[in-house]
Amino acid sequence: MIIKLETKRLILRPVTEADAQDFFQLDSNPKVHAFLGNKPVKTIEESEAMIANILEQYKTNGLGRLAMIDKSTNEFIGWSGLKYEEQLRKEFNYYDLGYRLKEQFWGKGYATEAAFASLDYGFKDLELKEIGAAADVNHIASNTILKKLGMQPSGTFVYDNDLCNWYILKNPYL
Numbered sequence: 802m803i804i805k806l807e808t809k810r811l812i813l814r815p816v817t818e819a820d821a822q823d824f825f826q827l828d829s830n831p832k833v834h835a836f837l838g839n840k841p842v843k844t845i846e847e848s849e850a851m852i853a854n855i856l857e858q859y860k861t862n863g864l865g866r867l868a869m870i871d872k873s874t875n876e877f878i879g880w881s882g883l884k885y886e887e888q889l890r891k892e893f894n895y896y897d898l899g900y901r902l903k904e905q906f907w908g909k910g911y912a913t914e915a916a917f918a919s920l921d922y923g924f925k926d927l928e929l930k931e932i933g934a935a936a937d938v939n940h941i942a943s944n945t946i947l948k949k950l951g952m953q954p955s956g957t958f959v960y961d962n963d964l965c966n967w968y969i970l971k972n973p974y975l
Contacts, residue, residue: 813867823877824848836937881915895933924972
């Protein structure tokens with residue numbers, strides 16, 4: 802069952818097909834993809850395919866990224882949350898913490914707020930043993946967020962020809 806999380810300023814709810822236009826606005830911005838391989842989407846169909854993938858993760862793994870909604874305006878800010886990651890690290894699969902925000906919402910603490918709620922859910926409700934996260938070594942904002950969350954730097958790896966920092970956080974409740 803896919804849940805809805807709430808924080809002081811945000812609602813994190815399951816993604817729906819109705820989010821396609823917001824996903825397209827988010828992922829067609831080249832600045833959003835500066836540290837994601839520089840491959841912004843070019844068509845709404847690409848965003849619809851991403852949503853279909855998330856909906857499939859809900860069915861297959863019982864969790865996936867959640868739409869991040871501003872409580873005060875009901876506006877789609879981006880997405881955040883956990884997913885079972887099978888592509889990023891070739892040597893193992895893991896539960897991944899991620900977030901992606903529309904540019905106008907950068908630097909306001911939303912990613913950190915949503916990520917704390919996602920970690921809490923993963924550790925307390927799902928009782929995951931550990932959660933991983935990755936960030937391009939040059940992505941200062943994302944690396945700063947992951948450290949602020951208490952995630953432990955655990956080496957580097959190369960993905961898609963980019964050097965990434967690897968972070969792990971073990972469940973403090975186990």
